[in-house]
Amino acid sequence: MTPSTARTPSAPAPPPATTGRTLDIRGLRMTLPGTARPVLDGVDLTVTAGETVALVGESGSGKTLTSRSALRLLPSGARTSGTVRVAGDDVLTMDAERLRALRTGTAAMIFQDPRAALNPLRRIGDFLTESAVPGGARDRAAATARATGLLAEVGVDEAVLRAYPSQVSGGMLQRVMIAAALMGDPALLLADEPTTALDVTTQAEVIALLRRLQERFGTALLFVTHDLDLAATISDRVYVMYAGRIVESGPAHALFARPGHPYTAALLSSTPRPDAPVGRLAAIEGQPPDLRTPLTGCPFAARCPLATEVCDTREPVLRPASAEPGHRAACHHGDHPERSAADA
Template sequence: MKTLDIQNYRLRLPRTARPVLDGVDLTVDAQETVALVGESGSGKSLTSRSVLGLLPAGATTEGTIRVDGDDVLTMNPDQLRRLRTGTAAMIFQDPRAAINPLRRVGDFLTESVRLNTGMSESAATARATEMLEAVGLTSAALRTYPGRLSGGMLQRVMIAATLMGDPALILADEPTTALDVTTQAEVVSLLGDLQERFGTGLLFVTHDLGLAAAISDRVYVMYAGRIAETGTAEALFSRPRHPYTAALLHSTPRLDAPRARLAAIDGRPPGLQDELAGCPFAARCPLASDLCGRQAPVLLPVAGEPTHRASCHHSDRTAEVFADA
């Protein structure tokens, strides 16, 4: 059984011309790290929040989202509460926005598990102490207010909070964005160690391609609410088969690149009021043909690589166009 199994998921908001998320298929196995990458506004965070049933007001959905075998989209409020305090948990991007600055860290860690599982105060405190030690902090943090902790320490507290309910799945929504480079590396290493220790699956949402390549087993590239390409990290970053993936890699700054203007992807992503008859990337794609504008491509296996799939009518030509990237 997969820890996370999203199948043909569509999410539509009021007064939009197209679905915000359109036919998303995504899976995470136990102890597997899966990265979800793409530009801002592509639907990455909304996908991860949907896993916890955190949907925008007025949203309508189709498809299935199963966490440890249970369909999130059919859960009632009590079931969702148990999901969020046990089976799955999220590490948010900015820990200072996620933790109440007026309450001590110990209250933040123990309140939810006590209210939703009936755990006693002493047992919850013992669990919180264990989880703080697991992330490299001491029990002294329980009595500390968030404002006295650094950004890196607060993110460790957030990670400890996700572990309180012994989750099968952790959703990390760009958890290193607000941190300096050294602290980013520490947090990423910590997540890997904890994942191996506790046996959790990890969905890591990021716009940092280098980070995704370094930490993930598999990668999904998202564009305009659709999966453009997916495969192992090695295959996807060394042999991209979707022009969008290749263009993202081409525009990534490199220390060994010649001094010149940074490459960029021309144009802009389609807005939610733009109806899409064909490929959503067609207007920005150097390979686009009339077919691309008329017919949406299907996510299909790349020849010779059954686990590598791309949603492009001309995936066989991507390598030649970006040969100098």
């Protein structure tokens, strides 16, 4: 099925490597107090060194929880099973000392709202250097020198070190957050909707900056977004989440050219395009499943135009969705003739 809204990246991405995974999530399941079903249900996801992987889906699908699990930044009362390995070490079983080393060195996160991540009463220089200063004037000087160098890398003058967050624009603060994330030379960078609060021009600058820094440092990047056009542009591979499950995954060029799951196709069809005729956008009818209600069968069945009885009773598993290696979708009707309707 090839929706008219799909944007195909210019170059094919290689299939994921079987070794050298910087992030390797297997069977991740998370439950929270007061819910009748898991908020994450058997999530499998990998990111290799130097690779950009996009995690997409509607709000509430589990994208942020999945990305934060790589740093074990979990909600209060969360119970987990499965494994979340970063550079080979299972984050979910780490002691406090190893977890701190992970968060200040091996992996780092760029949050959606930089102002929410910064203390408004502290200078930006203190924020950048606090995790890199174990003690002593020499250590502080070295940390400040590194922060200054990284600010230069992201196009920010060192005078910002002496400023408070309220004195800096949103776009500049997001650059500061990128510099902060790079302070520990992370092997894995987690970007949680890092451009949502920015204007279009600044968004493009931040994305270009991330790509340039990633190429230079060879960092693995997990990019969480609801912007499918952006995911198509920036990523090598894509995972599509719905109701805490991965419903489709594969190389970006294959997934966006011919989505294998009705949910992915619906997301693409609801994306505005400047070259499309003026009119109402296609909408996904209904609402995602309620966390307070047990779930059986396919989580998308109640909103899916292809759903049949089997969809309500049996959970689909990920299986090949096209001839492209690594392209898989969890749908009972992968060969349904209506799947090609959007090609007409």
